[in-house]
Amino acid sequence: MPLRLLRFAAAKTHPEPRMFRPPERLQNHYDVVIIGAGGHGLAAAYYLARDYGIHKVCVLEKGYIGGGNTGRNTTIVRSNYLTPEGVQFYDASIHLWEDLSEEFDLNLFYSTRGHFTLAHSDSAMRTMRWRAEVNKHYGIASEVVDADVVHRALPMMDISCGGHAPVLGALYHAPGAIVRHDAVAWGYGRGADLRGVEIHQRTAVTGIQVKAGKAVAVETTKGVIHTDCVLSAVAGSSPEILQMVGLDSPLYVHPLQAMVSEPTKPWLDPIIVSGSLHVYVSQSARGELVMGASLDPYELHSTRSTLDFTEGLAAHILDLFPFLSELKVVRQWAGMADMTPDYAPIMGKTPVEGFYLDAGWGTWGFKATPIAGKTMAATIAEGKPHPLITGFSLDRFREFSLTGERGAAAVGH
Numbered sequence: 561m562p563l564r565l566l567r568f569a570a571a572k573t574h575p576e577p578r579m580f581r582p583p584e585r586l587q588n589h590y591d592v593v594i595i596g597a598g599g600h601g602l603a604a605a606y607y608l609a610r611d612y613g614i615h616k617v618c619v620l621e622k623g624y625i626g627g628g629n630t631g632r633n634t635t636i637v638r639s640n641y642l643t644p645e646g647v648q649f650y651d652a653s654i655h656l657w658e659d660l661s662e663e664f665d666l667n668l669f670y671s672t673r674g675h676f677t678l679a680h681s682d683s684a685m686r687t688m689r690w691r692a693e694v695n696k697h698y699g700i701a702s703e704v705v706d707a708d709v710v711h712r713a714l715p716m717m718d719i720s721c722g723g724h725a726p727v728l729g730a731l732y733h734a735p736g737a738i739v740r741h742d743a744v745a746w747g748y749g750r751g752a753d754l755r756g757v758e759i760h761q762r763t764a765v766t767g768i769q770v771k772a773g774k775a776v777a778v779e780t781t782k783g784v785i786h787t788d789c790v791l792s793a794v795a796g797s798s799p800e801i802l803q804m805v806g807l808d809s810p811l812y813v814h815p816l817q818a819m820v821s822e823p824t825k826p827w828l829d830p831i832i833v834s835g836s837l838h839v840y841v842s843q844s845a846r847g848e849l850v851m852g853a854s855l856d857p858y859e860l861h862s863t864r865s866t867l868d869f870t871e872g873l874a875a876h877i878l879d880l881f882p883f884l885s886e887l888k889v890v891r892q893w894a895g896m897a898d899m900t901p902d903y904a905p906i907m908g909k910t911p912v913e914g915f916y917l918d919a920g921w922g923t924w925g926f927k928a929t930p931i932a933g934k935t936m937a938a939t940i941a942e943g944k945p946h947p948l949i950t951g952f953s954l955d956r957f958r959e960f961s962l963t964g965e966r967g968a969a970a971v972g973h
């Protein structure tokens with residue numbers, strides 16, 4: 561038995577420092593209350609404290625930190641979006657990602673791999689060209705490549721896809737990366753905690769008090785907190801929280817499932833996405849294939865995963881990589897994706913004064929973690945929307961001024 565394990569077994573107290581303090585009890589007032597200790601909520605707390613000196617902040621989490629969509633995604637980071645708003649926002653996120661391990665003094669295993677979005681039809685090729693042009697305009701490395709280039713880069717892939725959906729070309733995005741998702745929550749959590757933020761796990765929000773159009777208190781399973789600033793960053797639970805403040809939203813929640821294979825030797829360097837096959841796959845530092853599909857086609861507020869999903873995704877993975885037919889799936893799970901009609905997020909102020917929203921992340925919220933935290937912190941501290949999020953306001957649905965990002969979703973929905 562390893563010595564370290566024995567040391568743990570014999571010790572009365574935990575011999576290694578915790579990532580963050582377990583605060584004893586809720587205080588009755590905080591300057592900012594953040595609902596949701598996923599990456600977005602913790603990042604907002606971190607930047608509020610680090611950049612604006614706002615330390616009297618608590619983050620409330622009904623489960624455990626990073627236990628929602630932060631720990632349930634397939635860890636892909638990219639900025640090859642379609643709209644100018646999306647491209648600039650995600651590009652700023654990549655710049656933050658690149659320095660995060662050093663900033664946290666915690667290895668997030670951020671690994672730049674390159675990202676191929678395969679096109680199997682002329683219309684998909686057209687969308688890839690459109691995305692490449694918008695990307696290049698904003699200085700982002702994206703280019704359309706033909707089937708020969710894809711074949712040379714990925715000789716192990718069957719580019720005829722078993723003959724039923726031949727690859728015609730791809731959008732290649734060199735900055736595409738993967739990163740260890742749970743460590744992102746721990747890094748932001750520890751950084752926020754070191755700056756005085758309190759993180760209360762197993763503390764569910766049961767109500768939000770609004771008086772004369774202003775948020776004034778948050779009711780929780782551990783007591784009432786008075787505050788005049790509340791940020792909701794709860795992904796698939798956003799409709800529940802919005803109901804508490806009496807706001808309508810166009811959000812609808814669908815399950816998004818993923819699975820992981822047993823580890824193999826490294827053979828897949830880039831990230832591969834196919835919208836037509838509803839597949840994305842990358843190989844983690846541990847050698848596992850991390851794979852996902854599109855949303856389940858029904859609205860459901862649940863994180864149960866299904867055999868249908870495993871069968872469907874495995875069949876499409878085998879279209880691309882038939883030699884994997886003996887590979888075992890070792891885990892599968894689901895998250896709850898809060899979708900908007902235009903596939904762009906909802907960020908910023910709301911008609912309830914002091915109630916801020918970070919929602920509508922659908923199937924692409926993980927990669928936004930650093931910039932979502934930074935821009936929400938700026939919006940709260942400065943009292944006006946950060947310039948990078950003006951295209952994502954809740955108002956846009958009332959004003960019919962949408963930010964149509966559908967063409968940049970990793971897979972069809």
Ligand code: PYC
Pocket residue numbers: 634636637638840852923924969970971
């Ligand atoms: O937006 O890159 C993405 C993505 C990957 C998996 C789900 N969404």
